[in-house]
Amino acid sequence: MKRGKLIVVSAPSGSGKTTLVRALLSQRIPLTFSISATSRLPRGNEQNGKDYHFLSAADFKKKIKENAFVEFEEVYPDKFYGTLRSEVEEKVKAGQHIIFDVDVVGGLNIKNQFPDQTLALFIKAPSFKDLEKRLRSRSTESETLIDERLTKAKIELEYAPKFDRIIINDDLQRAEQEICQLVTAFLDQS
Numbered sequence: 001m002k003r004g005k006l007i008v009v010s011a012p013s014g015s016g017k018t019t020l021v022r023a024l025l026s027q028r029i030p031l032t033f034s035i036s037a038t039s040r041l042p043r044g045n046e047q048n049g050k051d052y053h054f055l056s057a058a059d060f061k062k063k064i065k066e067n068a069f070v071e072f073e074e075v076y077p078d079k080f081y082g083t084l085r086s087e088v089e090e091k092v093k094a095g096q097h098i099i100f101d102v103d104v105v106g107g108l109n110i111k112n113q114f115p116d117q118t119l120a121l122f123i124k125a126p127s128f129k130d131l132e133k134r135l136r137s138r139s140t141e142s143e144t145l146i147d148e149r150l151t152k153a154k155i156e157l158e159y160a161p162k163f164d165r166i167i168i169n170d171d172l173q174r175a176e177q178e179i180c181q182l183v184t185a186f187l188d189q190s
Contacts, residue, residue, distance in 0.1 A: 004092040006114055007031065007099040007183055008163075010107030011123035012153035014134040016169040020123060021101045023176040029183060031099045034087050037063070037072075039080040043140055053084065071102070071109035076148055081106060092117075097187055104156040107163070119186040121179065122163035126170035128153070 007024075011017035025031060037053040039060040048054045055063070060080040064072060072082025081103055091098050100110060104122070111120040125131040131153055135146050160166050165182055169175040 002095050003117065004032075004094070004096045004098060005187060006088075006092070006110060006118040007097065007186070008107040008110050008118055008120040009099065009101055009123060009179075010104045010120070010163070011169075012104070012125075012131060012156040013149045014131045014138075014153070015123045015125045016134070016172070016175070017123040018101055019172065020167070020169065020175060020179050021099060024099060024179060024183060027180055029180065029187070030097055031183075032091055032096045034083055034091075034098045034100045034102075036100075036102060037069070037080075037082050037084055039078060055080075070113060071106040073103055073105050073109075075103055075152070083110065099183075104159045108159060111163075119165075119183065120163045121182065122160045122166045123175075124157070124160060124166055124168050126168060128157075130170075 009017050009021050025033060035049065035051070035053055037055055037060065039055055039057040042048070042051070042054055046052060057078040057080065060082070063069060068085055069082040070085050070088050072080055074080050083100065083102065083106065088098060100107065102110070107120055111118045125134060132150055135141070135149055141149070167175055167178050
């Protein structure tokens with residue numbers, strides 16, 4: 001049986017990566033979603049085991065010590081995100097293609113561990129101003145958290161050239177079409 005491939009979709013918060021991942025998953029592309037673990041609290045209608053594996057910061061740190069993650073990052077103080085090793089190994093062995101909606105550093109860590117079987121895509125808003133506008137329009141976070149996300153976004157944008165492809169999300173329909181074409185072409189390669 002052929003081993004599965006990995007599709008990494010990363011971006012600064014507010015760039016539209018989750019929207020593009022959902023668009024990919026709605027197509028007839030054989031992808032399985034990798035559910036990330038996080039120590040942050042659920043937002044809105046997010047469900048444990050469906051949107052994220054929600055862990056306390058203490059439990060997350062314990063799993064780090066147990067080497068239970070393929071990648072992880074402390075994105076903000078005591079706010080961890082990571083990909084459980086079990087999420088990847090079982091699916092890849094079964095020949096499933098996995099799509100990851102992960103932060104920028106985590107995406108590069110996956111690409112570095114599985115360079116030949118990973119397509120790493122970086123999603124960018126058309127401008128930093130657009131990114132800020134998107135974050136503020138969510139109305140789900142405090143001004144302090146928005147400022148933290150914007151500061152982090154400036155750093156993350158510097159990593160864009162390390163990804164296989166950069167998709168500018170200035171027109172959602174075009175960006176959806178582009179990401180579908182890139183992923184389909186990658187999965188079709190031997």
